[in-house]
Amino acid sequence: MASKKTIKSAIESMMFVWGEPLSVKAVADIFNMEKKEIYDCFKELQTEYEQEGRGIVIREVNKSFQFVTRKENLDYIERLCTPVRKRRLSQSALETLAIVAYKQPVTKGEIEAVRGIRCDRVMDGLIRKGLVAEVGRADSVGRPILFGTTDEFLKQFGFETLKDLPEIEDIEGALAEEEDDAMALDGILGQISLEDINR
Amino acid sequence: MSYRVKLNIFEGPFDLLVYLIEHARMSIYDIRISEITTQYIDYIRQMEEADIVLSSEFMVLAAELLEIKSKMLLPRTSIDDIEGEIYEDPRTELVAKLQEYKKFKAISAMLEERRDDTAMALEKPQEDLAEYTGEPDEYLSLDIEQFKTAFELFIQRKKRLEELRAHHIRTEKERITTEVRMAGIRQFFKSEGLRETDFRSLVPNKKDKYDISVTFTSVLEMMRQRTLDAKQKKLFGEIKVKATDRLFEEGETIKEN
Structure with missing residues (x-):
């Protein structure tokens, strides 16, 4: 050996x-x-x-x-040299991709329920880019197509496996902190402008 | 003149609603429905005035908001409390949906950041490995997905090409016709005062295959009309072209006319 x-x-x-x-x-x-x-x-x-x-x-x-x-x-x-940059994804594409990544296997209907808007075109785009693919069919009525992310998705977003996707709670926590910071900053700015007026 | 503007700012009705709620500095758990419904409907009106095509989903949410608003206007009867029924806030379902939506909006921001970060590490695309494998070029080591993409690309390209062909015409410099060349040959014999010559000397541009072939067909046509006579002694040999009396007579008849 x-x-x-x-x-x-x-x-x-x-x-x-x-x-x-x-x-x-x-x-x-x-x-x-x-x-x-x-x-x-x-x-x-x-x-x-x-x-x-x-x-x-x-x-x-x-x-x-x-x-x-x-x-x-x-x-x-x-x-x-100038390496070819991957084109940025649109906001709607990113939202849809986020739902597919965290809810997979997922049907189009489930994605639309979260976004509140149809997503056929966005999904077509993601499939064409090789980020999302059909992974099977649901057992529910009509046997709708189930979608999931691809290895290309993992590669482009720097995940080793799907298990690497950060916990949703962590992301929300980070977001809440950011919001607090923004609020605090607003407060400071408010004070400054008031002082300026007083002068 | 009417024109259309497409605004991409709001990705859907939830996106707009979340924006309005945050803008009004409301807590998502305690939405002032009446205020936000007015704002939401105002916004939709504005977009309609700007001739923005709104998808029906925006209207659906407007209807939902109005329904919640009307439910909240109904007084809560104390009978419910007696019967032990728990009063359910009409906003609960909407709040849950918005929370879910906000969650994924946050995830999408995280994903975008990760993608930008990952794109900083460059990979080298796989080169043509035929040199290493020694396998024929036709050998396809593609999985079905790659094959599908390749085929789709091919179809797209074909469509584009067909579209192009439908709208554009390929123009080329007009090339000489047999008729013109025949007239040229007639002219040649008359002006040179010759009766016999090499086929080669009848071709003005000996390097142009088209020129050679058009001269050849002209000669054949003139042989059919019996104005020329041609002989080739051996295979691939020189072709001797001879003008018949008819060629000269023909010219005269034209002159007479």
Whole structure:
């Protein structure tokens, strides 16, 4: 059986050639080894690259790994060339995507109930962008299509797995704090303007 | 002249309502329904005046708001309390919906931030691996989704092309016709005073395939009319073209006319 050093070295070369996320399963098949062992090798490599502060880091996307550049270096890359930026998503696309991500598998009807507005076109757009896909059919009347997010979604939004999605409570907490800050700031500004008038 | 404006500020009726509630500095748990309903309907009116096409969902929420408003105007009877029924605030359902909506609006803001952050790390797209695999180009290592996307792209491109063809006409420099070339050949024999020549000397531009072929068909046509005679001694050899008397006679008849 190949030594860990050999495997890690091989994984590095394979990732280099492959470019796209390389699945743990593919590598496990090549070495005829357990997926868990290969996964650990990937993880070790990832840590090594991270710790040494290399310009290339390893990104995990749903049990697959790929080389990407270090975020901090974007500025330098942009001075060398202009990488194509992904177009921003519209507000409605983001809202719809948020609902799909947190409620999946979800039907169009359920999404529309949350947003209070139809979302056929937005969904078509998300499907075309490869962020959302059909994942099956609900057992309810009419067997409506169920939608879920794709690996492309994980990749673009920097999640390793769906389990990485932050808890909704955490997001709400952060939001509430922001609101409080805004209120407090308003109060201060109010005072200042009053003082100014008094002068 | 009427014109249409499309405002994208509000993504839906909830978006507008949440905006109005926050703008009025109300708590989402204690909405002053009467005030907010007036504002909401005012806003819809304004948008209609601006000729903005509103989806029916905006109207549905307006109706819901009015229903809640009217329910709240009804006095609470004490009989309910005696019977032990719990008074349910007519706003409860709406508040729950708005809360849910706000939750996902917050999530969408988080997602946007994450996407921007993730986009700072660049990946290299997979290059053509045919060189490594030695497999034929036709080999498709696509999953069904990728294949679907590729096919859809192909259909889109085809549609665009058809649209383009329907609206635009491809124009080309007009090319010489057999008739013109035949007249040219007739002219050539007459002015040169020759009866016989090489086929090659009848072609003005020997590098242009079209020119060669149009001359060739002209010669064939003139042979059919018996104004020319042509001979080729061996395969791919020189073609000798000879003018018959008819060619000269023909010219004369035209002159006479």
